[in-house]
Amino acid sequence: MGEQPIFSTRAHVFQIDPTTKKNWVPTSKHAVTVSYFYDSTRNVYRIISLDGSKAIINSTITPNMTFTKTSQKFGQWADSRANTVYGLGFSSENNLLKFAEKFAEFKEAARLAKEKSQEKMELTSTPSQVAAVKKNVLPVLPKVPPVRKKESATGDLQSPLTPESINGTDDERGTTPETLQYLPEPRAEPSQNQLPFSHSSSSINKHWEAELAALKGNNAKLTAALLESTANVKQWKQQLAAYQEEAERLHTRVTELECVSGQMTVIKSQKTELNQTIEELESALKSKEEELEKLKEEVESANEFQTQKESLTQKLQETEERNQTLEAQLVELEQRLEGSQLEREAFRKSLRTLLELLDGKIFELTELRDSLARLIEGSSS
Numbered sequence: 001m002g003e004q005p006i007f008s009t010r011a012h013v014f015q016i017d018p019t020t021k022k023n024w025v026p027t028s029k030h031a032v033t034v035s036y037f038y039d040s041t042r043n044v045y046r047i048i049s050l051d052g053s054k055a056i057i058n059s060t061i062t063p064n065m066t067f068t069k070t071s072q073k074f075g076q077w078a079d080s081r082a083n084t085v086y087g088l089g090f091s092s093e094n095n096l097l098k099f100a101e102k103f104a105e106f107k108e109a110a111r112l113a114k115e116k117s118q119e120k121m122e123l124t125s126t127p128s129q130v131a132a133v134k135k136n137v138l139p140v141l142p143k144v145p146p147v148r149k150k151e152s153a154t155g156d157l158q159s160p161l162t163p164e165s166i167n168g169t170d171d172e173r174g175t176t177p178e179t180l181q182y183l184p185e186p187r188a189e190p191s192q193n194q195l196p197f198s199h200s201s202s203s204i205n206k207h208w209e210a211e212l213a214a215l216k217g218n219n220a221k222l223t224a225a226l227l228e229s230t231a232n233v234k235q236w237k238q239q240l241a242a243y244q245e246e247a248e249r250l251h252t253r254v255t256e257l258e259c260v261s262g263q264m265t266v267i268k269s270q271k272t273e274l275n276q277t278i279e280e281l282e283s284a285l286k287s288k289e290e291e292l293e294k295l296k297e298e299v300e301s302a303n304e305f306q307t308q309k310e311s312l313t314q315k316l317q318e319t320e321e322r323n324q325t326l327e328a329q330l331v332e333l334e335q336r337l338e339g340s341q342l343e344r345e346a347f348r349k350s351l352r353t354l355l356e357l358l359d360g361k362i363f364e365l366t367e368l369r370d371s372l373a374r375l376i377e378g379s380s381s
Contacts, residue, residue, distance in 0.1 A: 003046070007102050008035040009095050013049055013056050014087035024087055024274065027056040034088060036102055043113045045106040047086075057086060063111035067103040071275040073282075075100060080253050089278060 010031045014024040034049040034057065049057035059079045067077045075096055076087040090096040 003037040003039045005035045006038050007098075008033055009099055010034070010091070011095070011099075012089035013051075014089065015056075016085040016087070018084065027051070031091070032056070034099075036106060038106075043117075045110055058082070059086060061103070061106050061110050063107060063114060065103075065107060067100050067107075069096060069100060070271055071278075072096070074275060074278065077103070080250075 011034050012026065012031050013028045013034065014026050017023040017025050028049075028051045032049055032051050034047065037046045037048050038044075039046065045061040047057055047059045047061065048055065059077075059082060065077055065079070067075055069075045072093045073090045073096055074087065075090075076085055078085045088096075088099065090099070
């Protein structure tokens with residue numbers, strides 16, 4: 001099934017400076033996602049964080065790890081495999097507490113998984129054939145006191161983790177598969193035990209020849225078991241060498257940590273200063289974010305004003321165009337009005353001329369009437 005995320009949060013990621021081992025170096029410009037992953041195939045827990053396509057945290061949780069809260073919003077842990085110290089800055093104390101609880105939970109799960117794997121290794125490393133040989137041989141061995149010493153040797157070989165099984169006791173180091181074939185025959189003791197029941201030397205020789213054959217068969221079985229145990233001892237020695245190398249590496253790491261712990265006072269003071277600086281930066285960041293929000297609002301309002309301004313400018317251009325059109329029409333009307341006024345003046349002049357002519361004609365007609373009336377009056381008298 002592969003790895004599956006089981007818990008995620010967001011935080012600022014830091015790493016200890018590899019040169020000074022004192023200062024924190026930020027590995028992310030902003031808060032990133034930090035997740036716990038569980039690998040069901042290998043039964044391990046890991047902390048992984050990605051900044052884009054770059055893995056800035058890839059830490060496998062072991063039972064020896066410890067997550068330390070250095071302030072209300074900051075925590076750290078050391079990873080000996082990556083040879084670094086990781087630090088996380090959270091936005092709130094609640095997120096830090098949740099991350100620390102999950103760290104302790106998965107650390108305990110990693111410890112239980114390691115114990116189970118060690119138990120399985122011990123069970124599989126115990127040779128089953130040695131137990132079978134012990135079961136078949138032990139009922140015969142008590143008859144012969146010199147071989148009884150090898151019974152304990154066979155029993156010790158079933159405990160691979162004891163120092164005696166690896167290095168051997170004084171009796172076992174002197175007894176090898178070659179010497180087992182040349183053990184002295186127990187002549188004195190069997191002769192004492194068989195004297196009350198023997199009737200002749202020939203029957204005694206036959207009896208001890210059978211016993212000797214049985215002992216040789218048992219010795220052959222023990223030789224095979226010891227050869228197999230020797231191979232297992234070599235394997236256990238290799239495992240022991242690996243454990244010793246791991247112990248030396250851990251001892252070196254402990255020495256480094258002790259050297260670092262000698263500078264804890266300086267580191268604590270620097271941590272205090274860094275925490276204060278971080279709090280100041282967080283407060284400054286909050287104020288900058290508030291200013292940014294205000295600027296965003298102002299930009300939005302400015303955009304609205306800009307759209308209004310553009311609409312008003314367009315309306316103003318349309319109004320100016322209409323004004324120009326109306327001005328042109330007004331000029332044309334004024335010109336027409338002037339023309340009509342001129343025409344009206346000319347018409348008035350022509351009317352005045354006609355009135356003068358009409359007045360003259362009327363005066364002439366009046367004189368003509370008067371003359372006609374006088375003529376009529378004169379003719380009638």
